[in-house]
Amino acid sequence: MLNVFKGWLARYFSDEEAILLTLLLVIGFAIILTMGSILAPVLASAVLAFLLQGLVGFLERKSIKHIWSVNIVFLIFLTLFIVILFVLFPLVWEQVTNLVNELPRMLQKGRKLLLLLPQRYPDFISPEQVSLWIGEASEQLGGLGQKVLSFSLTLLPNFVGLLIYLVLVPILVFFFLKDRELMLNWFTSLLPRNRPLMKQVADEMNDQIANYVRGKVIEIFIVGAVTYIVFAFLGVNYAALLGLLVGLSVIVPYIGAAVVTIPVALIGFFQWGWGNDFIILMVAYGIIQALDGNVLVPLLFSEAVNLHPVAIIVAVLVFGGLWGFWGVFFAIPLATLLKAIMSAWPRHQDKNNHNEEIDAA
Incomplete structure (x- = not known):
């Protein structure tokens, strides 16, 4: 067991820059969680x-x-x-x-x-x-x-x-x-002058985080403003509050749109009941969500976030639980950061495995 652990350390932490990057990440997360x-x-x-x-x-x-x-x-x-x-x-x-x-x-x-x-x-x-x-x-x-x-x-x-x-x-x-x-x-x-690992991770993350954060803020304002205008035109009660909720819902992929549908439907139902006005409200809300997902998001986010939907949901749950609102907001950039670090992380082949591969060849 001890040899396995030593081999794992030798493979992933034999590089000094990798150890320094790990230390910086641990310190950064500790500061955020405690302060x-x-x-x-x-x-x-x-x-x-x-x-x-x-x-x-x-x-x-x-x-x-x-x-x-x-x-x-x-x-x-x-x-x-x-x-x-x-x-x-x-x-x-x-x-x-x-x-x-x-x-x-x-x-x-x-x-x-x-x-x-x-x-x-x-x-x-x-x-x-x-x-x-x-x-x-x-x-x-x-x-x-x-x-x-x-x-x-x-x-x-x-x-x-x-x-x-x-x-x-x-x-x-x-x-x-x-x-x-x-x-x-x-x-x-x-930092050390020679830092190829940090530079690779920083270069990969700079454009993606800038694209995501700026695009997400613009999306919040556009979706929230359009929702408020449409709901106010339809005469929906609490149009400003619902516009704010719908705008903020885009922060949480998949989950946000489903959750915010409940207050929209409830307020519409208690205002009009099962009438034509309620149907028009839900159709208008559905059109806003469809335009956001199929038109606005592709225009704002020039670089796709290559993360599986399960990874996105897990990141939202984990970082949101640890860091509240900011954890939810930065869940996708943080998950992308971890993916970039894992992709760029230096791996050194274990000597024993390397020799076994040579003998097998």
């Missing part, structure tokens, strides 16, 4: 700066100086930041509050429909089962209302901390954009 909440504004700012760097580079290619390019892009970002903070967020929060207040009426209507099931399907559903379902639904909805109320109350003492975050993120984004090359040069100066 992720503390470093949240730094991580969010780094992601935002990474998204905006493409626009900075575009302006620089138009012969605009770096500092002016950064100032122009930062001004655009600050404008969008203010709009989201003072326009979109209050609208969504108002609709969330209205939805929580309307939940008792929805529950009463759903209760009446459930009570009809034992009469229509007496061989499959009993009155006891319906009573159990109603009790569980009431308990869950009551807990949801308490969570929303407690969340709003916990914001009051943390208002100062929230203001600090709102000030820190724009400042950090500006300096990440302004001093990007300086920071990268400082970090690379700490």
Whole structure:
């Protein structure tokens, strides 16, 4: 057993750069898992700066100086930041509050429909089962209302901390954009000069992560905006909230679209029942999902992510469980990173196996 383990170490960890890369990955994941909440504004700012760097580079290619390019892009970002903070967020929060207040009426209507099931399907559903379902639904909805109320109350003492975050993120984004090359040069100066493995992994990941993250953010905005416009045109209640949910659902492949269909269908049903309006809503929602998957995604993502659907789902579950929202958002890039490392990892043939192959030949 010990010889097998030694042979495995000799095959995969005889290269010094491989050991260093493993150490860096372990340290990076440890920092994220243990200090992720503390470093949240730094991580969010780094992601935002990474998204905006493409626009900075575009302006620089138009012969605009770096500092002016950064100032122009930062001004655009600050404008969008203010709009989201003072326009979109209050609208969504108002609709969330209205939805929580309307939940008792929805529950009463759903209760009446459930009570009809034992009469229509007496061989499959009993009155006891319906009573159990109603009790569980009431308990869950009551807990949801308490969570929303407690969340709003916990914001009051943390208002100062929230203001600090709102000030820190724009400042950090500006300096990440302004001093990007300086920071990268400082970090690379700490690494060995001869690092072919790290360079291969970095080159392979740079384009894929840039393509994925920027494309995914654009997809969120487009899908969310189109959903809000269509739902508002159809007169759907809570159009802004549903638009936000549908937009964010594209972060989680396969699972997100299926999960967000439930609130869309429930709100449409409780608003109109099984009528033509409900059918039009679901058809419009289906068209949005179809256009997103078959038109928007191929246009935005120039490089396909060569990962099996099972690998994508596992990555979402694992990284999401470890790192929350950011883990879900970066699940595919992180899985692609692991795949790139595994593909580029140096492998040294075990001497005993090598000699056996020579003797067999």
